[in-house]
Amino acid sequence: MRNLRRPNANDATGTFNRSRNAVPMSGLCTRCIDGCKGGCEVWLASFRGREVLYPQPFGKITAGADKDYPVDYSHLNIQGYARGAKGLEGEAGPDKAIFSNVDTTTEYGWEKKVKMLLPIFTGALGSTKIARRNWEHFAVGAAISGITIVCGENVCGVDPELELDSKGKVKKSPEMDRRIEIYRRFHEGYGEILVQMNVEDRRLGVAEYIANKHNLETIELKWGQGAKSIGGEIKVKTIERAIELKKRGYIVLPDPENPAIREAYKGGGIKEFERHSRLGFVSKESFMEEVDRLKRIGFKRITLKTGAYSAVELAM
Ligand code: SF4
Known part of the structure; x- marks a missing residue:
């Protein structure tokens, strides 16, 4: 099989080959x-x-990702038909079977259901700058379209205005408040906003904050990222911000408290720091305990996001 993606040069990293020819x-x-x-x-x-x-x-x-798989969705066609129509009341005919009459509504939840106008959840918009900058557009669009928006992990943890109580738990997170308020301002009764929770969010008490202050009914547990077995990450430009995030419990690389790194930052050799979050490790017992804890806090629905893991994780 040929190489599905040529490595070593990609527009995503702003890189290119000097030569026309490259080793596959x-x-x-x-x-x-x-x-x-x-x-x-x-x-x-x-x-x-x-x-x-x-x-x-x-x-x-x-x-x-621009990996060119040998099979993809473009190889599928939707098969049309000209006899009968499903999902319409009464007899189908040219005046009735028009696409704008299609019922796309659905609902989810075992006991307390959420109705949706379309069966769509957004991708999780978390603590990255691109998600923060574009939140308003997504939130308003999701709210008026009647779909569910997913607020990603670490939103409280990287909030520059975050206030913690004496136990290190979230007391006030203006960024989380802003996100929820924008969605609710335009919400028309379909879909909802749900928030993801990873290891650091749990330690910071994000579940308690969004339940007690905002009465959110759904929370999403995370076993990993969709396509990669590492946690979410962002970059920060200043050493002060890097130290702040380290103090809030994140893994920050390179270590902003290491004297050699401080020197390199002062001299301009290091210009930015990475903030990484941890991967949740799971067992059936701990998962069930966490679900019970979240129900006690007040959540009505608990969803799970998992990575592309093996059958062992999927079997749980
Ligand atoms: S010649 Fe090509 S492979 Fe070598 S460093 Fe330059 S761009 Fe990279």
């Missing part, structure tokens, strides 16, 4: 020249290291 397996130019001025990923990584891991410009883009 490594993506290196067939003539890799001493003194090359750019710009493949190997070239960039040799002096900016791990920064190449991130799509650029970070915080302003949404990157998609």
Whole structure:
């Protein structure tokens, strides 16, 4: 089978091959020249290291995977028909079977249901800058379309205005408040806003905050990210912000409290820091206990987001 994606150069990382020809397996130019001025990923990584891991410009883009699978949705066709119609009351005919009459409503939830005008949940919009900047558009669009919007993880944890109580739990998160208020202002009775919770959110008491202050009824537990077995991450530009996030319990790389890193930051060698969140590890017992705890807090519906894991996790 041929290579499904040529490595070492991609618009997502702003990199390219100097040469027209590249080795399919490594993506290196067939003539890799001493003194090359750019710009493949190997070239960039040799002096900016791990920064190449991130799509650029970070915080302003949404990157998609361009792996060219041999089979994809474009190989499917919707088969039309000209005899009869399903889902309409009475006899179908040309005046009745028109597309705007299609009923796309649905509902979810075991006991307390949420009605939707369309069976759509948004992707989770979490603590990234791109999600924060575009929240208003998504929230208003979701609210008036009658679909459910998913507020992603870490929103309280990276909120610059976050206030914690003496036990380190969320007392006030203006960013979370803003997100919920915008959605509710335009909500027309269909769909809802739900919030995801990862390891750090649990430690910060996000579930208690959104239940007690906002009476949200649905929360989403996370076993991982959709396509990758690592937690969510963002970048921050200043060492002060990096230290603040480390103090709130996040993994921050490189360590902003390491004297050598401080020196490198002062000298301009290090220009940004990564904030990583942890992956939740699961067992059946701990999962059931957490579900019970969330129900006691007041949630009516608990959803689960899992990664592309093996049959062992799926069987749970
Ligand atoms: S360093 Fe330059 S010549 Fe070598 S593979 Fe990268 S782009 Fe090509």
